[in-house]
Amino acid sequence: MILSVRDLRVSFRTNDGLVRAIDGVSFDLEESEILGVVGESGSGKTVSLLAVMGLITDPNATIEGSIRYKGRELVGLPARELRRLRGNEIAMIFQDPMTALTPVYTIGWQIAEQIRAHRNISKSKAMERVEELLAEVNFPNPHEAMSRYPHQLSGGMRQRAVIAMALSCNPALLVADEPTTALDVTVQAGILDLVRKLRATHKSAVVFITHDMGVVSELADRVMVMYAGRVVERGSRAELFSDPRHPYTRALLGSIPPLTGEKPRRLPAIPGSPPSLLRLPQGCAFGPRCPVHYEPCEAGKPDLGSGTHAAACFRVAQA
Amino acid sequence: MTDKNRPIIETRSLGKRFSIGSRFSAEGKRTVHAVDNVSLTVWRGETVGLVGESGCGKSTLARCLVRLYDISDGELLFEGNDITSKSLSELRPLRRRLQMVFQDPSASLNPRRRVGDLVAEPLRIHGRLSSSEITRRVAELFDLVGLLPDHVMRFPHEFSGGQRQRVGIARAIALNPDLVVLDEPVSALDVSVQAQIVNLLADLQEKLNLTYIFIAHDLSVVRQVSTRIAVMYLGSIVEEGPAEEVFAAPAHPYSQALISAVPIVETTPSGTRKRIILTGDVPSPLNPPTGCRFHPRCPIAAERCRSERPQLREYRPGRKVACHFPTM
């Protein structure tokens, strides 16, 4: 087991009140497994992963629960220890590659520095390694690419450079937060391919955050669907897509227009919009938009329960 | 409807150039050919979807079509009349008939004005309505786009993204336009809200006999909304045809790669769909390749493609492709 998160809760004190961004999230991740985390904006994907990485620095934040990495508890670990772990064994990729790159240095220099910060090797050895890494992420001319500055690269190339940087430490765990959201589908296809390859060759476990159900279904081994700070459904890729159980998962899948076959005249849309975390509805947060909502839904929050394929819904529990 | 057989907008070899940099910068003054040699006819009542990678010229072409941009080359016809070089005052009577909806509704809505007021604004500027008629029309528009009557007194920030886009749409249809250009109208919205707006657009089109130009980077949304598709690459149209046909059997190697790259939810084990992964990056329009502009990335490029630029040709009625070796 690489990662084991139990009952994670993150809240922020704000002027408008307490925001419970993450309200009891649990999941496990095995070696060389890809976990897809899918949800709409504000559902808590980023905050839950930032918490895992120890990157929530907001003084108004409260983090509770347990995050075990290879059996070691991360909650409460000193910042210095966490930083060491992040460079060595855990790597991250974000939506905007520029969060990981500096505009004033060449990408070759930046990746080499990253390697030398964690390994005691010579500059020329590091540069050799950089060239290998850039080749691995499909730069057509890795030697030439090393001397380029970030602004001389396209968005897709920049993201690949960041992936090369992430790979430089041979991470046991890679966390990717919407790394392809800003990219064209043609470029995205190449990046998804790269993530698959990485898992195969480096045996890295991957947590991949996205709002795109299509991306999850092409990439993930297991899937976690989030809504308003909670996990509403969890299952293997096959379980989730051939037998979606939670009304939100079902509705979301139903509202995606098909790419082939007959076009529906109207799309089966979900009414309303995701709730504000400051004004959550009573009981189940999906209640006001749920087509099969009934009385018990307002009485309490449905639990996800155990089991590999599980949905947090009173109707499902009853069935 | 007899109207259906009349073109509303037509371009002939339309081009749009921008100059960038300055005489004093290292590279000097340079020209970007953002739209290059586009001949496109849009028929009344249809929806033409523009697709292609970022920077290929979709927004620029769309803005040329409603004359938000001056046109550099070629001609633009509105209902058969040449409006290529009409002045702003000559265009005034046309303005209300050509409207535009943008991606980020909050950027185009003044945050200090009430939304009722924002929707009334085009009516005040262009219409000849009394204030009670305006109030009635605003109520009617709110109803059409699915906003509640008491929403008129709210401010934009009191709405969700989807509701703000409804306000943007109400403004665009206020003056009964003929053509509405929708540039990424659902891209900034939550996934669960996109379908609502897609349905709303379809309803309005039917009720008001609107013609749409629709741009979105989500190709399944474009397919859903469009009757016809134009695939753009580096400023030019490389394929054009009925939406469902083009998606089912794209003829241009670029359209094939683009459509195959769309991630879709599959319940069957992965690998059933063939994916074409393009190598190389989108070339810069500042320095376009010779011959076929797609040749450096094209999996089937031949010698001829490097020197000779393929023209957009009609292979079958309604299906046009710009490629020496189309799959047809």
Ligand SMILES: Nc1ncnc2c1ncn2[C@@H]1O[C@H](COP(=O)(O)OP(=O)(O)OP(=O)(O)O)[C@@H](O)[C@H]1O
């Ligand atoms: N005002 C401008 N000045 C200079 N260049 C411009 C200008 N507007 C657009 N361009 C250039 O023209 C080309 C086409 O841009 P356009 O915005 O039309 O692309 P697009 O297809 O809408 O892309 P996206 O999907 O990213 O919105 C790009 O190379 C862009 O950099």
Ligand SMILES: Nc1ncnc2c1ncn2[C@@H]1O[C@H](COP(=O)(O)OP(=O)(O)O)[C@@H](O)[C@H]1O
């Ligand atoms: N520093 C913060 N202070 C207050 N609220 C925050 C902070 N960071 C995130 N949030 C809130 O937490 C919720 C979850 O955010 P996030 O994890 O970024 O969503 P996602 O990544 O799923 O789009 C949102 O409602 C967001 O506004």
Ligand code: SF4
């Ligand atoms: S608990 Fe009730 S409201 Fe929530 S998803 Fe299930 S049925 Fe719908």
Ligand code: SF4
């Ligand atoms: S003309 Fe040649 S290079 Fe261009 S798309 Fe066709 S086959 Fe490919």
Ligand SMILES: [Mg+2]
């Ligand atoms: Mg996020």
Ligand SMILES: [Mg+2]
């Ligand atoms: Mg655009």
